[in-house]
Amino acid sequence: MTDSDDKTLAGEYVLGLLEGAARLDAERRLASDPVFAREVESWRVRFAAFDDAAEPQPVGDELWRKIEAGVPAATSRAKPSPTAWSQFWNNLAALRATALGASLAALILGVGLGFAIRAATQQPTMVAVLLDGNRAGAVVHAFADGRVVLVPITSINVPAGRALQVWTLPSRERGPVSVGLMSEARTLQLSLKDLPPPGPDQLFEITLEPATGSPTGRPTGPVLFKGNTALAL
Amino acid sequence: MTAAAPPDSATEAQVAAALARCAAGDRTALRVIYDAEAPRMAGVARRMLRRQDLAEEAVQDAFMRVWRAAATFDPQKGAARSWLYAILRNCALGILRDENRFTSDEDAADQAAPMTENALAHLPETSALRRCLERLEPARRAVVVLSYVHGLSHGEMAGKLGVPLGTVKSWARRSLISLQECMG
Numbered sequence A: 001m002t003d004s005d006d007k008t009l010a011g012e013y014v015l016g017l018l019e020g021a022a023r024l025d026a027e028r029r030l031a032s033d034p035v036f037a038r039e040v041e042s043w044r045v046r047f048a049a050f051d052d053a054a055e056p057q058p059v060g061d062e063l064w065r066k067i068e069a070g071v072p073a074a075t076s077r078a079k080p081s082p083t084a085w086s087q088f089w090n091n092l093a094a095l096r097a098t099a100l101g102a103s104l105a106a107l108i109l110g111v112g113l114g115f116a117i118r119a120a121t122q123q124p125t126m127v128a129v130l131l132d133g134n135r136a137g138a139v140v141h142a143f144a145d146g147r148v149v150l151v152p153i154t155s156i157n158v159p160a161g162r163a164l165q166v167w168t169l170p171s172r173e174r175g176p177v178s179v180g181l182m183s184e185a186r187t188l189q190l191s192l193k194d195l196p197p198p199g200p201d202q203l204f205e206i207t208l209e210p211a212t213g214s215p216t217g218r219p220t221g222p223v224l225f226k227g228n229t230a231l232a233l
Numbered sequence B: 001m002t003a004a005a006p007p008d009s010a011t012e013a014q015v016a017a018a019l020a021r022c023a024a025g026d027r028t029a030l031r032v033i034y035d036a037e038a039p040r041m042a043g044v045a046r047r048m049l050r051r052q053d054l055a056e057e058a059v060q061d062a063f064m065r066v067w068r069a070a071a072t073f074d075p076q077k078g079a080a081r082s083w084l085y086a087i088l089r090n091c092a093l094g095i096l097r098d099e100n101r102f103t104s105d106e107d108a109a110d111q112a113a114p115m116t117e118n119a120l121a122h123l124p125e126t127s128a129l130r131r132c133l134e135r136l137e138p139a140r141r142a143v144v145v146l147s148y149v150h151g152l153s154h155g156e157m158a159g160k161l162g163v164p165l166g167t168v169k170s171w172a173r174r175s176l177i178s179l180q181e182c183m184g
Helices: A003-015 A020-034 A034-052 A061-070 A082-090 A093-120 B009-025 B027-049 B052-070 B078-097 B105-110 B112-121 B128-134 B138-150 B156-159 B165-183
Strands: A125-134 A135-142 A148-152 A162-169 A177-182 A188-190 A203-210 A224-232
Touching: A003 A020, A003 B138, A020 A034, A020 A125, A020 A135, A020 A224, A034 B128, A034 B138, A034 B165, A061 B027, A061 B052, A082 A125, A082 B027, A082 B052, A082 B078, A125 A203, A135 A203, A135 A224, A135 B128, A148 B052, A162 A188, A177 A188, A224 B078, A224 B112, B009 B027, B009 B078, B027 B052, B027 B078, B105 B128, B112 B128, B112 B138, B112 B156, B128 B165, B138 B156, B156 B165
Parallel strands: none
Antiparallel strands: A125 A135, A125 A224, A135 A148, A148 A188, A162 A177, A162 A203, A203 A224
């Protein structure tokens, strides 16, 4: 395919004219091909004047409340503010009751924040877009230093008492290996310590399992999203 | 109708900074983006979906995705608002193409030419996009405007313009090549 075909293809993608496999293919390339991603961004910028010219519509606090209800509470991911800390230390009952939970949460969010920042500044070596039919649900980035991070890109409904379990297939002989478990869709560092670094065309998938993970050590629930790795250029 | 004042570089910087704070888990930053952009995002979605309730659903979906994916936004690769509106447009297209729950009867009844001219008239006179679109033949211009602004598919445009599907596809590609040459 020539450069000029790619430019036109990127334009068709931005116009919303690609459907089915062609659209999926463009989304995969957008995630893994920096040259194609630049073409897409150029078209977005060219057409941005249309978006800027849209007649603003009134949106109320009700819409904001729905959005707020759908994102995790600030304290579960954010670094606590000084005010929150002072209130925390001033409430001894709460301190006793939650000391363990709070330090765990602080540890987790500190680590999580580190991932997010590093994930945003480093180029992955391998990328997989996990799909459900034609809908992209999550992206797996494998970095040169051995970290493998899953980033959800759509909301995933997890019923009460269930969890999302992430699997990879390092080889046919070995079969699927669990690399992560989470109660809700969030950015997750996958645990591939005992496995070789992901190679090209390695399957990753997310299944719906009991809250404590699959009881058999193999996927038992429905596959929500799956995809194979490709080399990031 | 006059369009509201277009966003400036300060808005872009505000959204980019708020995205970095969202990536760190700060929910108040998501509200900053909501206050700055949600009305216009609803306007973009409404042109595609026609109904206010569906437009708000698209905006809601978009903010959920923005929150979850904020850490993946890379300012080296593109503008924050362009990332934001790409997510919104994908959400709106998802609702629009979900034919089990949405049929665009009203879209089918509207004429291509007035829809195109109306969208063009909302662009600032100085806009390169407007100037370059005006150089295209009306039918080819319509293909760009109806797909981007109103979210019409190749098939829907073929019906509206009364030409074969292949013709619409070829017009879209040629229009893109002309636009790229004209806009650089």
